[in-house]
Amino acid sequence: METFGVRLHRAVAERGPLCVGIDPHPGLLADWGLPDDVDGLERFCRIVVEAIGDRVAVVKPQSAFFERFGARGVGVLESTIRQLRNAGSLVLLDVKRGDIGSTVRAYASAYLDPSSPLYVDAITASPYLGVGSLEPMISTAAEHGGGVFVLALTSNPEGASVQRAVGADGRTVAQTVIDEISQLNRGAEPLGSFGLVVGATIGETGHDLGAVNGPLLAPGLGAQGGTPAGLRTVFGAALPSVLPSYSREVLGAGPEPDALRAATERVLAECRAALATV
């Protein structure tokens, strides 16, 4: 069984360091001339998958935009996941789950067990009930070759008051998350399967990402003001492990498939250039 880290490493080598998010905001549906309903959602996703599913390493559907339409919206999420897999991109489902361990086990079966209809390559997880509470996700991912991206330093301005709080041992909350996830990737080659989320907007924070040995998802580019050139300031020597992630910056170019592809190529070229500067 190939691990997620191995698959991700290969996908990035073949398709380049880029994750594109599918975030069907009501405003984007309107801009694309689509109704704000399940049919509009379905058409939006189909256009994105057909335009870029066969050329982007990772696609990250944001679950909230599907859940807001109830069961039929989740049905569109299921079919979008299937279509993305057929197009050859890895699917990172952005659900930011976290709970007590016994409930995390159910989330793990929902997203990381191959028998689930919502099975994906990797999910995002929130560690704020304790990194240890995520253990069922970690072990299910390890068992089935999946990945988990744990929030460390998020792109939003409100995150810092919690994530940069300093504990009794002098480390920030985020650094303890970084250190615990790094342990899980020890010895993995060429890349571990347990990633961290670090926003592209946060500037230099003094956190040590040097020992992570796993992917560093960098959302916040484009619409939230982060730039590829700014990634070096945020990530320093860890820059080669960064997986830049864009949603609205790319999606805003639609609905024409050629325009979506052109926007994807543009941000990919910018990211390649920024990541090559180490």
Ligand SMILES: O=C(O)c1cc(=O)[nH]c(=O)n1[C@@H]1O[C@H](COP(=O)(O)O)[C@@H](O)[C@H]1O
């Ligand atoms: O986990 C994430 O992907 C995430 C973490 C974070 O710190 N900030 C952040 O913006 N995100 C997600 O990344 C996407 C950003 O979308 P854009 O701002 O449109 O590129 C949204 O789906 C967010 O939920």
